Amino acid sequence: MPADNACSATAIAHPNIALCKYWGKRDAALNLPSTPSLSLTLAPFRTRTTVTWGAETDCVVFNGVENTGEESRKILLTLDRVARSMATAGAPRPPCRVETENDFPTAAGLASSASGFAALVVAADAAARTRLPDATLAALARQGSGSATRSLQGGWVEWPIGERPDGADSHGRQIAAADHWDVRMLVVLVRSGPKEIGSTEGMNHTMRTSPYYPAWVAGAAEDVVQARAAVLGRDLERLGRVTERSALRMHASMIAADPAVLYWKPETLLALEVVRAARRSGVPAWATMDAGPNVKVLCEAADSGVLVERLRGAGLDVQVLVPGGPARLLEPATATSP
Ligand code: PMV
Numbered sequence: 001m002p003a004d005n006a007c008s009a010t011a012i013a014h015p016n017i018a019l020c021k022y023w024g025k026r027d028a029a030l031n032l033p034s035t036p037s038l039s040l041t042l043a044p045f046r047t048r049t050t051v052t053w054g055a056e057t058d059c060v061v062f063n064g065v066e067n068t069g070e071e072s073r074k075i076l077l078t079l080d081r082v083a084r085s086m087a088t089a090g091a092p093r094p095p096c097r098v099e100t101e102n103d104f105p106t107a108a109g110l111a112s113s114a115s116g117f118a119a120l121v122v123a124a125d126a127a128a129r130t131r132l133p134d135a136t137l138a139a140l141a142r143q144g145s146g147s148a149t150r151s152l153q154g155g156w157v158e159w160p161i162g163e164r165p166d167g168a169d170s171h172g173r174q175i176a177a178a179d180h181w182d183v184r185m186l187v188v189l190v191r192s193g194p195k196e197i198g199s200t201e202g203m204n205h206t207m208r209t210s211p212y213y214p215a216w217v218a219g220a221a222e223d224v225v226q227a228r229a230a231v232l233g234r235d236l237e238r239l240g241r242v243t244e245r246s247a248l249r250m251h252a253s254m255i256a257a258d259p260a261v262l263y264w265k266p267e268t269l270l271a272l273e274v275v276r277a278a279r280r281s282g283v284p285a286w287a288t289m290d291a292g293p294n295v296k297v298l299c300e301a302a303d304s305g306v307l308v309e310r311l312r313g314a315g316l317d318v319q320v321l322v323p324g325g326p327a328r329l330l331e332p333a334t335a336t337s338p
Contacts, residue, residue, distance in 0.1 A: 006054030006094075007335050009126035013049075013118035013327035015104070015111030016041040016150045016157065017185055017288065017296050019243040020223045021250040023216065024207050025200075030167040031143050034207075035220035037159045038227045039150045041178065042185055043324030045104040047115035051079070053127035055097035063101050075100075075120060078144045082124045085132055085140070096127075105192040110294060113199075117141045117148030118327040126333040138171030146199075154178045154325035156231045158224065178323035181234050184304040186297040189317040190267040199291040202254060202261045209258040216253035220246070236300060240286030243298055247288040263292050267316060271295035274314050278307060 016039040024034035060072035075098055083093035100120065106112045121140045125132050132140070134152070142149035149171045150157040155178035162170030197205075206213050223246045230239035254261035268289065275287045275297055285299040285307055299307055304320055311318045 005335070006052055007127045007129060007333050008050055008052040009123045009333035010048065010050040010330040011119045011122035011126070011327060012046050012330055013115040013122065013151045014041050014043050014046050014154075014324035015115040016147065017111060017290070018147065018150070018246075019239065019288065019298070020220065020227050020246045021288075021290075022146055022159065023250045023253065024203050024213065025146075026161060027165075027167065028204070031146050032167045032170050033146055033159065033161050034217050036161050036224045037147075037150070037220075038175075038224050038231070039147070039157050039159070039172075040183070040185060041151060041154050041157060041324045041326070042321040043178075045102075045110070045115070045321060046324075047100060047102050047112065047119045048330070049098065049100040049116070049119040049123045051120070051123040051127040052097040053124070053129075054094045056095060058095045059097045061097075061099045063106065072098075074144060078117065078120055078140060079124055081140050081143060082121065082128055082130060082132070085136055086128065086130045096124075105189070106194070110187065110292070111147060111151070111290065113145035114147040114151040115327075117144035118151035120144065121148075122152070122327045122329060126329050129333065135168065135171060139167060142167070142171055152327045155180060155323055158228060174326075175228060176231055178325050181231065181323070182301050183236065183323065184299050184301050185321045186299065186304060186307060186311065187319045187321060188267075188271040188295040188297065188311055189319065190265050190271070190293040190295065195263065195292045197261055197263075197291070202263075202291055205261060206254045206257045210253050210256045212253040212256040216249050219249060236284055236298070240284060240298055243288050244286040247290075251289060263289070265293040268293045268295055270314055271297070271311060271316055274311050274316070275307075278310060283307060 018037045018039040020038040022033045022037040026032045026034045060067045138149045153174040156176040157172045227242045
């Protein structure tokens, strides 16, 4: 039963896949990155989240099941931060109910935390009637999950490391809208279960123990410069080369950690080989992988059919994603009568 003055709002957000990766933190508490990144927001995958600000008790329902674990702790922590950003800061946060669902596999390296925290801050801001500036919402999303700061925006988004110690200048910024360039991202689903090592743990371990980590960080800024120019000039060859290089260098840094962080499965390499063979046969396509074994393939819209055929022909499960729009409220916030 909602409390007096309860207010609910529902938002949706799409995941994003980084073409230049974020891997490593310059400030763990504020979740500030050591590397700048550049991503593409992708539809139709989406997270849909409803926040009721003023419920009987705190309650988080994840894909229809009540969650009392680490995910719900992080979600409620984000709501605490929203409450602290309010004009009436100091007043205790009321109990809240959060219902969130993904229409794609959760925590499998498909950026569900990015769409999840982006949808959460947009819905919470509306339900709490805080109307926070976009940069504040982006910082709140970033503190929940770094890559979420990129899912607030649609299309092509850059996330600079920023210079300010408080991180106020380190959040996602759109460099081109979704309709700027009609590319495709094919998702090769190798495993749909949760990843074995979370991204924060994997990053911290890589930073502490990989001799390749400094080299990874040293090359990241130039990759973003190249990728930005390629996106603005709609140069797929140039963007694809940076994309695959960034992913492989990030994975090289974690594979060199002690012990190694190795997310790949045999089908990961199979997908990489199909992509490389496609390139050799004149079909332009480049692969990227995140903190999981799934492979995403960047290609022209016109080539997606033949690539899907070849990947499926190799026994792989493939879905086709397109550039997606920003996180948004589905309907105006509604006062919920008790
Ligand atoms: O935002 P997190 O903590 O889920 O980390 C994302 C890390 C990668 O997906 C591997 C890279 C990226 O930039 O999205």
